[in-house]
Amino acid sequence: MKYSTLLLVLFMLGFAGCSDFLEESSLDEIRPSSIDDLMQIMVGEVYPLSNTVRSFQDFLTDDVECFGAQGQELMESPIENLYFLFSWDNEMFNERAGAHERVNAWKVYYNKIMGANTVLEYLDEVIGEQASKDNLRGQALTMRGWYYFLLVNLFGLPYNYGDPTENMGVPLKLKMEITGSYYRRNSVAEVYEQIEKDLLDGINLLENNPIVMSEYKINALAAKSILSRVYLYMENWDGVLRYTNEVLAEKSELTALASADEAAFVWQGSNAFGVYNMTTSNEVIWLYSNMGETSTFYTAGSFNYRAPFGVSDDLMDLYEFENDTEKKNFKDLRPFLYFSTSAYFLQGLPVYYQLYGCKCGKQSLTIGTKGIRTAELYLNRAEAYTRKFIALGDDNDRKLALADLNNLRRHRYDTRNVAYEPKDYRNGSDLLEFCKEERRRELCFEDHRWFDLRRYGMPSFTHTYFINTDNKEVITLTEEDPRYVLPIPKLALDRNPLLIQNKR
Structure with a gap:
């Protein structure tokens, strides 16, 4: 079945109704008939390959x-x-x-949930091998859980604030059919319960029916990584440790930024090195988005003025960076390699500034720029160990947290000529602050910061x-x-x- 026909099917099955919040519709003619048809629906209507509803979150943050x-x-x-x-x-x-x-995340994410529900509804009716069906079911469940996770963290209170069984979350729509009924908002706890169920079921199906696919598709490691993030937000530290350990036991690599070519350590240029570029990075677990999605929000400057919006000084001040003119030791290399850098001229000299996050190589417009990397798993695990150290006082948890954080930083610092100097914190609150700052430095412009601020107690800024x-x-x-x-x-x-x- 051609994809254009599938789009018509989806519209008739209820995509229009979903954006109208699930008004009545029906279909008596063309339906998906094969596993390939459903995969086309997954790729075209479920996976977040490119849309602009994520990048707007950075404008909410510091x-x-x-x-x-x-x-x-x-x-x-x-x-x-x-x-x-x-x-x-x-x-x-x-x-x-x-x-x-x-930026209408409500409309976009519910439409994608409708796509996942459509795939789940038709899996038992189409032609294809059972293992392929079960794998695709795992993908669809994982993606449905993913979108509900995004929705409840945009439109509901944080899970760790107040009583999640009483706080309003978002409506749960788990079936494809359009009934004409209206939906009330489920509680935050109910939404998280469904997210956890979808992810656990998805992990089981993906593990038992593995299929090798590109990093743009969901596999068991990606589903476990998402679940580790969910448990982080729920403050289920043992759950975080279980799933980060499982993922890192299978894929533990981090990309050493110091291994990049010399051409990467300049503010502009066309060097392709990036932690989301699969040709230069070995830490990607799941990949989506592209530079075009992000750049639509940032109007470029010119030779005599800078862009009207850009990376905050508050963020850039967190990096221990030295502009070493002899290029022997820049210290933290992320200011070079994690941002799209622009420039204007002042008194005939260029003034460089970071315009927005870019981790796929300089000037790339097609390579995925967001997703999940092993770096996040180390940060999730480090925070879980830190929280356990604060709660229980076991010094081994402190040491394990520092081991993860220093391992990550060792791969981010300029070690071409100088060895990385590990950090050490004895006090739990100091260690937690260091963990939070490292998370911000590493995961900026990957849709984490707004959600992190919420679960940190919603601080003032x-x-x-x-x-x-x-x-x-x-x-x-x-x-x-x-x-x-x-x-x-x-x-x-x-x-x-x-x-x-x-x-x-």
Whole structure:
């Protein structure tokens, strides 16, 4: 069955109804008939190969900063279009916001869940080997769990805040059929319970029916990695340790940034070295997205002014980087290799700055830029050990946490001429802060920071928004601010009278 026909099938099966929040529809004609048909649905409608609803999260965090229009009239409109996101405004997903169609995560993720439900519904009816069907079922369950994990962390309170059995999460829709019924919001705990079930079932199916596929597809290691992240958010430290240990026992490699060619250690250029470039990196577990997705949010600067939005000074100050003109020891190499760098000229000299996160090599527009890497597994495990050390006082947990963190950093520092110097922390709170900062340094611009801030207790920080420097607006997200939970789009509320809007 051609993919264009499958798209029509999906639309008739309910994709339109899903975006209308599951209004009635029916289908009596063309249906998927083979495992290949369902795989096309997975690739085209379920996997997050490329869309812009993830990169908007960085504008909610302290990793992005506004630098104004700098007297350039053509910069004013791009800044205005991102105001509603940058200010955590109630209108961020509605028509008043210039970027609203690019960031409507509610609509996009529920459509992808509908795709996963369609695959699950038809698996027993199509032609194909049972092992292939079971593997695909594992992929679909894992992806459904993944999207519910994203939804509940955007539109519900953090799992570790208050009572998750009482706090509102998102509606669970687990069947393909369109009944005409409206759906209420399930609790945060109920959503997490379903996420855990989908991932556990998916892992079992993927492990028992392995198929070698590209890193753009889900396998058992990727599903276990996702589950380790879920348990991290649930503060199930033993669960984190179990699944990080299982993944790292099978795939433990980290890419040494110091092994890159000399051409990588410059601010600009075309060197392909990157931790998400499969030709230069051995730590990728799952891969998605591309540079085009991210760059759509960042208007480029010019030779005499910088871009209006870019990587915050607050983030860049966390890196122990030295601009060694003799190139003997830069220390932390991530400022070179984790960002797209631009420049403007001041008094005839270039001023370089980090525009946005880019971990697939300089100037690449096609290679995946996000996903899951072994680096995250080491960080998940280090945090679990740190939390256990704080709770129980077992010094072995402290040592294990430091071993993971120093192992990661050893692969990120310039060791061409100077050995890495390991860090040591004796106090639990200091170790936890170090762990959090290392997570921010390593995983920035991979859709972690906003969710991490939420589970860290929703701390206060500010954004300074301006077009012209004489008219700056300082916007503060206070501690435990209700705006840490995003507003449900008005269109979804209008089409489902049972949905309750978040209080902000």
